[in-house]
Amino acid sequence: MISNLLVLQSDFGISDGAVSAMYGVANSVNPHIRIFDLTHDIPPFNIWEASFRLLQTVSYWPEGTVFVSVVDPGVGSERRSIVVKTSDGKFIITPDNGTLTHIAELSGIVEARIIDENVNRLPNSGESYTFHGRDIYAYTGARLASGVISFGEVGPSVEVDTVVKLPVTSAYIKDSSLTGIIEILDIRFGNLWTNINRQLLKKLDIQYGDMLEVTIEKGTQQVYKNTMIFGRSFAASGIGEPIVYVNSLDNLGIAINQGSFASIYKVGTGNNWTLTIKKAAKKIYSRRRVSCKEVSYRQKQS
Known part of the structure; x- marks a missing residue:
């Protein structure tokens, strides 16, 4: 043709x-x-x-x-x-x-x-x-x-x-974590693009709105660790906040809303740059029960 x-x-x-x-x-x-x-x-x-x-x-x-x-x-x-x-x-x-x-x-x-x-x-x-x-x-x-x-x-x-091929580590699930490599940067905006596809997220039942713990390593050195939201679009996070999203190739991306993640954290690309995600532990907030005597005491003090 x-x-x-x-x-x-x-x-x-x-x-x-x-x-x-x-x-x-x-x-x-x-x-x-x-x-x-x-x-x-x-x-x-x-x-x-x-x-x-x-x-x-x-x-x-x-x-x-x-x-x-x-x-x-x-x-x-x-x-x-x-x-x-x-x-x-x-x-x-x-x-x-x-x-x-x-x-x-x-x-x-x-x-x-x-x-x-x-x-x-x-x-x-x-x-x-x-x-x-x-x-x-x-x-x-x-x-x-x-x-x-x-x-x-x-x-x-x-x-x-x-045909000559470079080594590539495929994304994989181990226990409750999902690990892949940072393949490339969305250069102009500094976003990280991984080889973790959306189907793998489904296997861990990760849904939009979930909070995820994200760890980035270069070889054996930990470069970054934080908790961020998995959002459908950048609007799911505030300006300057990190977010996990699905990019135009249907793979996982990491970004800072209106900022350059790669520049701020000096993150590179290639087979030795790995990223691991898992669902963040839910924080449980509880209020201590206050006795009637304590309430009465506080009222007297005020």
Whole structure:
């Protein structure tokens, strides 16, 4: 299926001409191609975040869309250049360095091919070894999206299970607690996004309005512990107060209403950042019964 849709992601930023050069290459292949940016603000060399941003985005695009993701600290090395087809018919072109982790684990990859760089490479770029995003990925992506080449013409097929994946710890329930990892930040607002899905909350019978005890650890070091409400929206908490909520990916999020949780508590992301929740113990308030004699005494004193 020819989509004519090309979506670019990188850690290049837009302060120089790198992204523009990728646009230029794609347009030289097909001046009618439609090019979109997923993001170019991936932190430098952060393969984990590149992987997650693909998961966040790919499923919402039409079948046949071609994605190019270039976060490539190993550029020029022996790492493979790969194109995969997802279970819902999208294509992703990227270094085979772990960028496909979340797509492989949660969406599914049905076929993978290694780019034949003798064929699918920008003409006259053979002596350049440090800008594969322009010379190989954008060029191949534009050719694939435009129908100049088919997926089969990208290069030789490889087994899907050979695609490189980063380690990921799945969320789990133990006793009355639920533990997962902080996968990513909702960057602009500083919210924490976890891999704890809403179905796991149901297994612990956690309902909106419940008070939850939240513990955050980096490795074995406890970074944060507090009790907060599980709210349907941020309106369930006061300004400046923490809240547990379900984010746009149907996973658990932690936020401060109109504040940045990540900045205030210096929380990061990745497989070594864990978050555990459980229902907070209900506080029981009781009034001491006052005897008639004590009441009479107090009245006399006043």
